[in-house]
Amino acid sequence: MAEKILEIKGLKKYFPLPNGQVVKAVDGVDLELYAGETLGLVGESGSGKSTIAYVLVGMYEATDGDIIFKGDNIAKTGLHRTLKQRGDIQIVFQDPGSSLNPRRTIEQSIMVPLEIHTSLSKQEAKKQVRKLLEEVGLPSEVAEGYPRTLGGGERQLVSVARALATNPSFMILDEPTSALDVSVQAKVINKLIDLQKEFRLSYLFITHDLSLMRNVADRVAILYLGRLCELASTADFFQKPLHPYTQMLLSSVPVATTEEEKMKPVKVLSTGEIPSPVNVPPGCAFHLRCRHKKPICLREQPTRREIFPGHYVWCHLFEQKESPGSGK
Amino acid sequence: MDNAQTDTILEIKDLSVSFDVYGSISHVLDGVSFRVNRGQRVGLVGESGCGKTTTLKAILNVLPPNAILNKGEILFEGHNVFTMVDRQLAEMRRTGAGMIFQDPSSALNPVFSIKQQFMAALKYAFPPNTPPKELYEIAVKALEDVMMPDPERIMNSFPYQLSGGMRQRVCIAMTIAAGRKLVLADEPGTSLDVTIQDQIMRLIDRLVQENDLSVIMVAHSLGVIREFTSYVNIMYAGTLVEGGKTRDVFENPRHPYTIALMACVPKLTGEGIAEGIPGRVPDYTAPPTGCRYFPRCPYAQEICRAKKPQPVEIDPGHWVSCYLANEVS
């Protein structure tokens, strides 16, 4: 396996509310990422997927846990990390409407990271802006325009170009295409795949769309209310999803072909609502919606079990098979 | 479904609608025609801004004031909604057709309780002398019908106190409760989480079956359309490009746009994603003459630019608006 560039251990991020309650956005997540791979992070609203991204880029400091990036622990640095680390980890945001300043030209927007992270002269930097734009498949004339003259997909590509400006090795893609139409999404996704090969980038690809994940990720991690449910290589995962939530999620995906219908292993009807992360239920966070729940699920948080090589699941159903005595 | 063919509940004929946006005219809908039979589930698929919602709003005649009806008519049970007198129009809205909106958080008035909104809607849908208590019971029953726990409490809630999924259930209950015959569903699950969307779609599916309703389901998700509808219309930039039984269209798409669109959808089977469609959606203030898709179409020819293609039936019940319908596949 390739070199491990990122290791997240026991990551927690809590937000205290003015009324004394606590939002447990991320509550003990372990992940690792290898050079050149795409790790898909899938979850619905309140799963904490974006919070993980924001802790990784330094927008938040972790409440607890470690994030080892190329040997350095950056969990608690927040924005006080080295310039090199800032440049090495880049992010593309979800909303194409808000990731570029509407009052600044594309060139001005891309110049910001160039001015900070490179020693290029103004002229060279302007050239570099155009080179980056061409790299992501946009005509260089785009540089003089304002974001409003571009479509959503083009804006996202500009964001990608801006992220590439610092020559990163690790890029976080926070639902980069969820606001786009499929015909535009296709363009952006294909470009991202090309760039990954060209620059040997590692991607943390955050999305709620399992079908998309199937086509871009090497490995998939499923989050529910700030905790992991399942982690596996994409092929293994779609062949045999194990966690009851994962099965429900997969069953819920509307699909456009009959072949895909066969990908849904067992039809698990979706029930219940996602609880608020302010009131995460005790025990397994999913037990309120789980049809297989047992008394232990209400009390104890499940721990990680490796069911097949590289295929992990956090669920008491699988624990009991191995050690029947743990249910008390 | 085929034997009900003769009984049409809704027919849209050559509908063209423009919008006046600060003095420049956007020609959005251009010659949209389709029909919905009683008990039929018709899908309307297209990407954002292609005019799906405008079509639905036109059916209820609730287009915004800057909309201009250029031509066309919409016959609901044989009566043109654009020429109906106020009383007929109100009657049609109260008991004929109802709409479920894409974003349930903006479809409910934030400063009125569910009860106030629900009762107002029911009050005019039922005979004027119906006692409020009876209306209240109808509302509670409708909320139970959409699987809302504790409907009495929901009635006294304000929209901000409910989750997105619950708000959408309330909207569905309001649409179904008065016994309407045609439901216009405008992407009812899009703004919700996948597992919640699944619940909402199954709920609509059950209600439609139980109450024998006709539906127009608008969506940009091909999966939703395939799973829910029996007949589908594909819309591109304000024009219908292809239509037919859902199975036929999905298994054998014939319009270059439909083919490209389907190739772009990421599949669970994971064979990668097509390159996408080159170019952009046209500028509606100066849309292409002829076929609106020709600037992006790999097969485009001179005639596509010159003249708008008319629908051609290529298989029974499956039509395509394309000069090359028989060559492309």
Next chain:
Amino acid sequence: MTIITTIVKRLGGAIVVLLGLSMIIFSLMRIIPGDPARLALGPTAPEEIVEQYRERMHYNKPLPTQYYYWITGVLKGDLGVSTVTRRNVTRDFAEFLPATLELVIWAGIPPIFFALLLGVLGAMYNNRWPDYLIRFSSYIIVATPAFVWAVLFMLIFGYWLPILPSIGGRISMKFSVPSVTGLMVLDALIDAQPAAAWDAFLHLLMPSLALALGHTMQEARLTRSHMLENAGKDYITMITSQGVPRRIINRRFLLKPSVIPTVSIMGLDIASIFGNAFLVETIFNWPGISRYAMNAILSKDINAVCGVVLLFGVIFILTNLLVDVVVIILDPRMRQTRTA
């Protein structure tokens, strides 16, 4: 419950604001060039009396000490002695405040209903002649300062068509009304003098109208634009598509969300009415607090000026609190406990 917690929270903030305000205005008043004791007693007073006065008023102490003495007095209700009226400022307030309140109440509250009415009319007849008329007149009315209206009204209704009293004041000399509430029209009615009440009302008409015009039209404009904005919202389309009659939608489902923003700025409007009352009271010889304050400012009456500014601060904060409560009652979203 939430209403009460909101009030308590706002009051806490208000106390901080008022203390800060008192410090600002106090230090401002002490930087007046010249000796405050001399200013108070006049140039002819003998030096030893001035010295005594200085000692008594703590003018010879450092500024923070002076502030301490002043603010502890204020908290006990003692605002110090006015150098103009030679009485305690608190007593002056008791005498002059009711007249101003009467004026502000008349100028502030009934016009709200006209504002809403005009706003709704403007929206319903959007881009037709009633709307144009309302908008056109609102532009002109908003552009005219209250004191200019006061002068023009005086000229037109007081002199040219003398239908309203041109001498000013609250009531004609021939009437004598015992003070109960301090509000003249009400007192006259309580005392069963309908003629006096009518006379007092006529006296009120011009000054309150001069004060009311600007904010009324401003609120009408705001209501109109919110009505039009909300008319395009999904929830209006939704209720329309349910077959609810247009007039019910306008009157109920469109009006309520549209007036909330108007109501929430009314606190500021009340403040500007108090401000404008300064000159309007002067023009109409209205024996109110504003005229009193105007005299105090012009004659550099330190205690009176500090007291007036503080009084306005208190009134402003209380009004805003009241407005907040009304908004919470109207808008359920405001009752929401804040979450992330």
Next chain:
Amino acid sequence: MKAKTVDATTTPIETTSTRQAELLKRSWLKFSESKVSIIGLVIVSVFLLLALGGKYLVPYPEHIGSYVDFANAGLPPSSKHFFGTDLMGRDVFSRIVGSFRNTLMMGVVVLSIAAPVGFMVGVTAGYNKGTFIDTALMRVTDMFLAVPPLVLALAIASVLEPNLTNSMLAVTAMWWPWYARLSYGVTSSLRSENYIIYAELVGAKLPHIIFKEILPNCLSAVLTKMTLDMGYVIIIAATISYAGLGEQAPRPALGSMIASGVKYMPAQWWLTVFPSITIMLIVLGFNLLGDGISSMLGAEEI
């Protein structure tokens, strides 16, 4: 109905110059959509012209000042004196126009100090939203807003020598909080915009974020407010000078002209009516212009 033929295959990327021309045209269309904006533009242009060149345009330039001609005192409006003469025999029209320069200066000085000061306070508080800095700055702002602006301005003006400079100082002191509020609102909503977050993440310095990222987004709101505020500053200035705390005699000011005219009210009505209407017109002009600018800048965002 029929759309004109356009070659839809041309690239959608326009050149900079056509784009700017297009934007200019669109801005003008938006601005002039409401015809009253043009009236506003005309009134303000005339006002500016008279304020800058009034001395050379009025019939009696020497009347702007301490000129006495009792023979012609108190004349009603006539072809010789459009707005009549005052009790010193001075031409009211000339004096009104003569007061414009100071009126304009008042507005310009007040706003060009109050807007940047308020902006800095608001941006600092908004950028540090939720911290002590935010609370402290906005509380101070609230203190200034807690008193009717006019009262505060009068109180300040009275402490100082009554003259034009000090009245400008007083009005400025009470005007900045409004800009603080405005930029606070814009900044705290921009705070969560991804481009601001990105600039922070990538290591941009604070001045860059404030002046390059936030300022351009506040600008349209601030500019609109400044235009509208020109009118309100003029009202406040007139009120202060009415109270006798502004520009001192014999130099003309609209407020003090009305104040002295009130004493001669029914008889010499022109002494009050014409300055009053003038104030009305100037403020109207700025308000209409401000509305036009606001819809124009709004259009740019589409």
